[in-house]
Amino acid sequence: MSRPKPDDYFKDWKEREALAESMIPMIGTLNRENNVSVYVYGKPLVNRSVIDIMKAHRFVRQVESNELSEFETFPIVEALTKLDLGHAHIDVGQLAVRFMEEGNGADVLDFVKANVEGAIDSTDKPLAEPQDVVLYGFGRIGRLVARLLIEKAGSGDVLRLRAIVVRKGKAESDLVKRASLLRRDSIHGSFKGTIRVDEENDTLVLNGNEVKIIYANSPSEVDYTAHGIHNAIVVDNTGVWRDEAGLSQHLECPGAAKVILTAPGKGDIKNVVYGINNNVITPDDKILSAASCxxxxxxxxxxxxxxxxxxxxxxxxxxxxxxxxxxxxxxxxxxxxxxxxxxxxxxxxxxxxxxxxxxxxxxxxxxxxxxxxxxxxxxxxxxxxxxxxxxxxxxxxxxxxxxxxxxxxxxxxxxxxxxxxxxxxxxxxxxxxxxxxxxxxxxxxxxxxxxxxxxxxEFGYSCQVVRCLEDMCGVSYKMFP
Incomplete structure (x- = not known):
């Protein structure tokens, strides 16, 4: 598949730029109101800039040897906004290519309806109730997992970051220090959004998500229910405990139900590489490891x-x-x-x-x-x-x-x-x-x-951790195509 070479590259760029800009509010609305995540060949478009969206399209040329552009994907995104969709992950890049190859002059809306039929008028949710998540430790992986959970919050009815457990630091304004490390990262850049520091209540407000900072030296000092947290999955980022005996300390905390370790587990702990053996995860599992990067x-x-x-x-x-x-x-x-x-x-x-x-x-x-x-x-x-x-x-x-x-x-x-x-x-x-x-x-x-x-x-591994976390609590999205 190839598009004719444009007569005026600058004009072509501006037209594609305008289409990408027009997609942003549509993609945002689909995510906030319908919990639909939009992709181009696996590249996420939610909360992305105009240039990010255009680069995602350009990526397809490198790997598929075609000229997929915003001219092809915009009608697909526009059609999605006209449908009453339920929770889903939809790859508009692959849908656009399929339409060009198989559409045979069909109406775009009719084609999209037929290809995302399972998501239309769907009331199915990934989870019956939002799942509380706690980060135990807030180092490199902990902060990146926090970024991902906030980014994926969507309409707020899937995974919700409720608390972060850390030891009290030596700085007088410990909470401000923690917020600063989340806000600015020398490698991964700035936090995508806003961070409000509420020192009086030991709380960080991350893009509207209230996250309690709990100071404790060990799991035995924590009662999550005191902060309105129940049935939580604890993501242990410290690596201090890697066997069942050590990680079981988290399960003794009121309000904690399961634990996932961001390091290789020892003994009989299941080490899960998402995409390979996540089928071993069962509802009865209380402790899992996401293996190593x-x-x-x-x-x-x-x-x-x-x-x-x-x-x-x-x-x-x-x-x-x-x-x-x-x-x-x-x-x-x-x-x-x-x-x-x-x-x-x-x-x-x-x-x-x-x-x-x-x-x-x-x-x-x-x-x-x-x-x-x-x-x-x-x-x-x-x-x-x-x-x-x-x-x-x-x-x-x-x-x-x-x-x-x-x-x-x-x-x-x-x-x-x-x-x-x-x-x-x-x-x-x-x-x-x-x-x-x-x-x-x-x-x-x-x-x-x-x-x-x-x-x-760091980041690629954190994405795998979050995928394991979603699987552990039963999150399952319909994926199209």
Whole structure:
């Protein structure tokens, strides 16, 4: 599919810019009033700027080799606003392409009706009642999960961030400090919205959502019901407790019902990589782990390869951004090498991600080894998969398979795809996928393959955590097409 080359690029841009600008209030209304989230090939359009919307359209050209533009998607969005829709996720990019390929002169509204029929006049809700969520800890992952929960609040009848539990800091204006760290982020930019600080009531008002700040040194000091919070899911971002005995402390707090850990769980705790083994989540589960950022990054790609080619054995090398666990400058550290200055050194360290894959994909148990190199960048990491496949292929065939997987398979939320020869790590800050497959770096020789996968080890992982959180409390959206 291709559009005629415009005679006047500037005029074409202005016309498309006007269409994108006109979409914004329609997309916003669909989200606020109907809890409908709108996408273009997996790129969210809710609360996005004109330029963000235009860039989402441009992305399609890179991966689909077509010229999808606002001229094609605007009529689809406009048609959606004329329907009485219930909760749903709708990809207007894929609907537009389908209309161009299959519409055969049909009326746009009639076509859209037929393709989102299951959402029309639907009174089904993802949840019978809003689900209270508590963040225990407010570090890098905690603040990003908070941003995501506020962004996804929609009409307020799904997940509601009700409280954040932290230890009292040394600063006199602790709440102001907490708000400032949420408001401004050196890597991820400013908070998308407004933050009101209510020091008298220890409350942050985030885009109208009242979030109680509870000061406590341990779970035993917390009573959520005292703050009107009931049946809450506690997201433990601290990593202090990783086994069932430690995490069960949260369940003893009045008002808490379940716990999800944002780190690899130990013992019999289920380690869940959303999109791969989230089917193991049951209503009876009280404690779950969302595994690690690296495990989330490599498992979807390994699953895709295993399904198509088989994986005999392999090695995973993680080139990982430094983290708070390392020292800023040389100082004592209990771990080998990690005491050396993080911003000055490449640091060889271990990773359990390769072995942890087997918790989500038992077929790969004992087939993978792994190591990690911490490098002087603050965010975005890369996993290099050196694999012996079950059958021979070529670079072109493998890349095309991964492109199709990223765009059209059930793993499209987990795997993104790039074929740009110029991308570097900072280009993937803010990626909402578990990983981005870099097709230009692929090396294949018979059944030996070396694959490169970027991942935002902070934000991409936080998105996976929120997906697990939604699954844990039973949120299920109808998805179209």
């Amino acid at each position: 690296t495990t989330n990054a490599i498992t979807p790609v390994l699953k895709a390869l295993m399904d198509e080619y088989g994986v005999e054995h392999g090695h995973v090398e993680t080139v990982h951004a430094y983290t708070n666990d390392q020292n800023l400058i040389d100082n004592y550290h209990k771990g080998d090498r990690r005491g050396r200055g993080a911003a000055m050194n490449m640091v060889i360290t271990e990773t359990g991600a390769a072995k942890a894959v087997a918790k989500a994909l038992p077929e790969l148990k004992g087939k993978l080894t792994g190591n990690a190199i911490r490098v002087p960048t603050p965010n975005v990491s890369m996993a290099i998969l050196n694999l012996n496949l079950g059958k021979e292929t070529t670079t072109e065939e493998l890349n095309e398979y991964m492109r199709e997987t990223a765009l059209h398979s059930p793993l499209r939320q987990q795997i993104d795809f790039t074929n740009s020869p110029e991308v570097v790590s900072t280009d993937f800050v803010g990626s909402r996928h578990a990983c981005v497959f870099d097709s230009r770096a692929t090396i294949v020789d018979g059944n030996n393959a070396v694959l490169y996968c970027w991942y935002d080890n």
